Amino acid sequence: MASISTFTTSSFFSLQAISRPKTRKSSPDPNNVSPKNPNVNRNRKPKVQKAKFKSPLQTITPTAGEATSYNRLPPLEDFAVPSLNSGSKPPEEVKLSDANVVKQDSGSESQRFRTEDVIDDNLRVDYGRFEVFEGNPHFEEEEEEEETVNDKSVNSYNSDGFYEGEELEEFADGENVNLLDFEGEEEGVKEKGVPAVMRCFDRAKIYVKAGDGGNGVVAFRREKFVPLGGPSGGDGGKGGNVYLEVDGSINSLLPFRNRVHYRAGRGAHGQGSSMDGSKGEDIVVKVPPGTVVREAGNEEVLLELLSPGQRALVLPGGRGGRGNAAFKCGSNKVPRIAENGEEGLEMWMELELKLVADVGIVGAPNAGKSTLLSVISAAQPAIANYPFTTLLPNLGVVSFDYDSTMVVADLPGLLEGAHRGFGLGHEFLRHTERCSALVHVVDGSSQQPEFEFDAVRLELEMFSPELAEKPYVVAYNKMDLPEAYENWQLFKEKLEARGIQTFCMSAVKREGTHEVICAAHKLLQESKEANKSFEGWTNPVDLNHVADMVQRQRRAPINDFEISFDNVSNTWQVVGAGLQRFVQMTNWRYKDSDTRFQHVLDACGVNKSLLKMGVKEGDTVIVGEMEMVWHDYPESSGLSNVKRKSFDPRWPVWK
Numbered sequence: 043m044a045s046i047s048t049f050t051t052s053s054f055f056s057l058q059a060i061s062r063p064k065t066r067k068s069s070p071d072p073n074n075v076s077p078k079n080p081n082v083n084r085n086r087k088p089k090v091q092k093a094k095f096k097s098p099l100q101t102i103t104p105t106a107g108e109a110t111s112y113n114r115l116p117p118l119e120d121f122a123v124p125s126l127n128s129g130s131k132p133p134e135e136v137k138l139s140d141a142n143v144v145k146q147d148s149g150s151e152s153q154r155f156r157t158e159d160v161i162d163d164n165l166r167v168d169y170g171r172f173e174v175f176e177g178n179p180h181f182e183e184e185e186e187e188e189e190t191v192n193d194k195s196v197n198s199y200n201s202d203g204f205y206e207g208e209e210l211e212e213f214a215d216g217e218n219v220n221l222l223d224f225e226g227e228e229e230g231v232k233e234k235g236v237p238a239v240m241r242c243f244d245r246a247k248i249y250v251k252a253g254d255g256g257n258g259v260v261a262f263r264r265e266k267f268v269p270l271g272g273p274s275g276g277d278g279g280k281g282g283n284v285y286l287e288v289d290g291s292i293n294s295l296l297p298f299r300n301r302v303h304y305r306a307g308r309g310a311h312g313q314g315s316s317m318d319g320s321k322g323e324d325i326v327v328k329v330p331p332g333t334v335v336r337e338a339g340n341e342e343v344l345l346e347l348l349s350p351g352q353r354a355l356v357l358p359g360g361r362g363g364r365g366n367a368a369f370k371c372g373s374n375k376v377p378r379i380a381e382n383g384e385e386g387l388e389m390w391m392e393l394e395l396k397l398v399a400d401v402g403i404v405g406a407p408n409a410g411k412s413t414l415l416s417v418i419s420a421a422q423p424a425i426a427n428y429p430f431t432t433l434l435p436n437l438g439v440v441s442f443d444y445d446s447t448m449v450v451a452d453l454p455g456l457l458e459g460a461h462r463g464f465g466l467g468h469e470f471l472r473h474t475e476r477c478s479a480l481v482h483v484v485d486g487s488s489q490q491p492e493f494e495f496d497a498v499r500l501e502l503e504m505f506s507p508e509l510a511e512k513p514y515v516v517a518y519n520k521m522d523l524p525e526a527y528e529n530w531q532l533f534k535e536k537l538e539a540r541g542i543q544t545f546c547m548s549a550v551k552r553e554g555t556h557e558v559i560c561a562a563h564k565l566l567q568e569s570k571e572a573n574k575s576f577e578g579w580t581n582p583v584d585l586n587h588v589a590d591m592v593q594r595q596r597r598a599p600i601n602d603f604e605i606s607f608d609n610v611s612n613t614w615q616v617v618g619a620g621l622q623r624f625v626q627m628t629n630w631r632y633k634d635s636d637t638r639f640q641h642v643l644d645a646c647g648v649n650k651s652l653l654k655m656g657v658k659e660g661d662t663v664i665v666g667e668m669e670m671v672w673h674d675y676p677e678s679s680g681l682s683n684v685k686r687k688s689f690d691p692r693w694p695v696w697k
């Protein structure tokens with residue numbers, strides 16, 4: 043076997059990248075001025091975190107959208123009108139202008155959307171246009187635009203503990219709005235989108251990153267009358283955690299349109315005099331109740347956050363690196379070694395909001411769904427005589443005898459093809475998945491009410507068979523109009539022949555609505571009774587299981603690795619989560635780090651395995667992100683077989 047030599051060709055990985063491989067990219071502009079905002083100097087000196095004196099929790103409270111409305115209880119006398127279902131008196135025709143329906147709230151979200159509708163007059167008259175509009179079907183993965191910063195600068199939080207406006211500057215222009223486009227189910231069917239103004243902000247993609255651990259430090263105690271004071275380098279602080287918390291005052295994912303990146307603070311570095319760094323600031327991302335969380339590109343659901351106050355630890359912060367005081371031992375009383383802090387994990391997450399309503403009102407556009415909601419609850423949804431008045435789901439609370447309530451959701455109208463993305467329905471059908479019962483509102487004055495009902499049923503079945511299995515009642519609406527009144531008997535007979543419970547009503551005159559809603563309430567009670575037996579068996583949900591899983595992966599044993607060989611470039615690749623973490627935490631500034639690294643490679647069996655597989659003098663060995671050269675030495679020489687490559691004066695190869 044031969045002797046050590048230092049490899050002097052260019053390496054694949056620069057050592058800077060090795061020590062912090064995910065540092066921010068520098069702008070191509072020499073002055074590093076942001077192209078979006080010329081006043082923003084991308085190389086500005088970052089602020090040093092003052093985490094020591096701040097609360098450990100950094101709370102983000104995004105401004106809530108107004109997509110849905112929660113309301114007071116309606117007066118009981120609303121239901122005191124004589125029932126249409128019991129009486130047989132033919133109704134008088136009413137003018138729509140006389141109708142006592144709730145006008146839309148001028149300041150509501152719906153109103154704002156309507157105002158924007160008016161700009162495009164065609165939308166109002168021809169809803170077929172929705173099918174023509176084509177959204178960008180491919181979600182453009184945002185390349186994270188990052189700036190070159192040094193280790194300390196990862197924290198960009200101001201003294202109040204809030205993140206400074208960098209992200210907002212980048213995303214406020216709306217170009218990077220991170221809403222997901224839905225996918226067509228069948229091959230060959232083009233994915234359809236709806237104009238951005240009409241989208242319900244019930245899907246978002248966010249980036250979260252736990253804080254990096256602070257670095258440990260090498261220091262020695264120097265004090266008068268204390269000769270040989272010994273090592274006194276403190277450990278780095280732990281990085282901040284990332285939490286998701288349910289906030290009952292938020293009702294949409296709209297806030298994530300303005301801010302996409304959420305980073306916890308990094309731990310402070312250790313200092314001399316055995317002073318450990320402080321912990322990085324945690325970050326709490328607030329989400330509305332009913333949020334489902336997935337890892338981007340993965341169908342598996344990580345979390346379901348349902349009730350206000352629930353908090354889930356998603357990414358734990360990185361461990362702080364140890365200072366040299368921690369390495370003191372009998373054989374080495376003057377250790378010149380300290381670790382880098384462990385990098386905080388990062389993740390792109392997909393958030394999806396599913397309303398938590400008991401009953402969902404579904405039906406074709408313009409059937410009178412919103413009118414029904416406005417009558418049975420104190421909700422004030424937009425109502426107008428054209429399709430797609432409702433662009434976002436509305437919630438209302440219906441009270442029964444002041445001791446039992448149920449939440450009812452009015453959803454945008456469903457068109458034929460909604461399950462493939464036509465119209466607006468597909469965007470919202472998922473909201474009905476959590477409902478226990480459905481109310482189908484059918485426009486009795488339409489030409490073929492039965493076909494209209496069948497078309498909506500078909501859409502539900504195509505979207506999800508489970509949805510179609512939910513119990514439902516049919517509410518035949520607009521009985522005050524003569525054409526609806528005439529068709530009612532026929533419609534009723536046909537549906538009852540199919541075993542479907544059918545009611546008639548005039549939502550605008552508030553007649554028959556009480557019966558409909560009582561029937562829906564009965565279905566809800568029955569479904570609750572049926573589910574009661576299962577509830578007892580469900581274990582309390584562990585909301586920290588994502589963090590536990592992440593920690594388990596991270597704490598993989600160091601001797602758990604795989605070796606592969608590329609015979610074109612004579613390169614051996616040693617891959618293992620434990621080894622990778624070890625390489626990342628090794629601080630190559632210190633000579634003892636090199637020795638320890640070589641020792642660990644020996645101890646965990648990497649060298650032995652390489653020899654067994656036939657490694658030869660001069661072969662390249664890549665461990666984690668570190669590139670080295672193999673040298674043959676006799677085992678008795680005490681010399682290490684692998685030598686690091688380095689061309690960076692800050693990270694010398696120790697001889």
Ligand SMILES: Nc1nc2c(ncn2[C@@H]2O[C@H](COP(=O)(O)OP(=O)(O)OP(=O)(O)O)[C@@H](O)[C@H]2O)c(=O)[nH]1
Pocket residue numbers: 138141143405406407408409410411412413414424425426427428429430431432433453454455456519520521522523547548549550551
């Ligand atoms: N005559 C009559 N008109 C009604 C009745 N119910 C609703 N309407 C009218 O039908 C039109 C549509 O009502 P909406 O409640 O907005 O219908 P929708 O199903 O919510 O419609 P989208 O939100 O567009 O899907 C409005 O002009 C209502 O005044 C009714 O019982 N009788």
Ligand SMILES: [Mg+2]
Pocket residue numbers: 411412413423424425431432452453454
């Ligand atoms: Mg509506």
